[in-house]
Amino acid sequence: MDSMSTSPPFPILVTERLVLRQLTVDDSESWFQSLSDDEVAVLIGMEPLEHVDESKGIIDSFSDRYEKGKGMAWAMTLKEDDKFIGTCSYEKIDKENLSGEIGYDLLKEYWGKGFMTEALRAIIDYGFEHLNLNRIEAHTAAINASSRSLLRRLGFFEEGIFRESSFFRGEFRDVCQYSLLRREWSEP
Template sequence: MLTLNFNPFPNLETERLLLRRVLQSDVNEVFALRSNEEVMKYIPRPIANTIADATAHIETIDNTINNNEGINWAITLKGSDQLIGLIGHYRIQPNNYRAEVGYILNPSFQRQGIIVEAMKEVVEYGFKEMKLHSIEAVIDPNNSGSEKVLIKSGFKKEAHFIENQFYQGKFLDTAVYSLRNNQSEEI
């Protein structure tokens, strides 16, 4: 079984990005993301209606990190501390050496390869540091942008579930993509 420890918090760097801990001072940027109907269109979670909602989301992120149950990074451009997105490992299954990756990005920065670039580091961290065997992503099958990110990042489609999720009075489909750690040792 996995033993996770996110203390001290691991900052990650790419050519253009710094992935750092989400801070309470990021509350306005988190609110801008989570209150944007277009950004949240394919994410079956309540939209943020107030700054308090964004504050609560940051507190949830902190609690999952502090309890070693999940890890999220603020996506920032090098040279700027402004949060432009979030990415992280959610729903970690220690017994199965598996986690779900999720991400969200400010629309002004979409279609620039930022999530693919961040994903490479987050996947590497998951495999090398967390010792995951596989990473999955669960998306709305209509989210072609997210599907492209996953395919560019080496993920393969595992499943398409029909109306398996009930949200806001509707049944929704989900698609599962995954990536296996080909370097992992037998447990």
């Protein structure tokens, strides 16, 4: 960030096992490992990345959105050794309507261990408390049962299914929309 920037310092969020800090180009190689994995890519509805420069481009896009107040992305790192294990983000922030859309991904070896639940609780708290959001939404592929279960555990309500709204690898796929309102959120 240059000295002319008007953006506030990026928030660092600390949980029991994680440190969530700004996603930077230094994370490109580690993030590429996740986004180039076919199994991960299929579940988030994108083709696997082929070059590390693609992850750098996505990170640059998040930096630009943060500068404009329209999004932000955290690198999820283990508190014990600073190892990168995934990302969580506000893909979009709509200040006029006080809403945001979250996104997330995790290296496969960390699936099923509660890390994403822990990280999302932190960014949801941040969204309601510091971004003053009233509504947080998430979209996930209908085939991604783990993501759908995660959102339900966090208190998100399934608003509906966008039938065949995504064309991926030669077939149409359903996408589920979830939301959580400020008045419904209570950190366990």
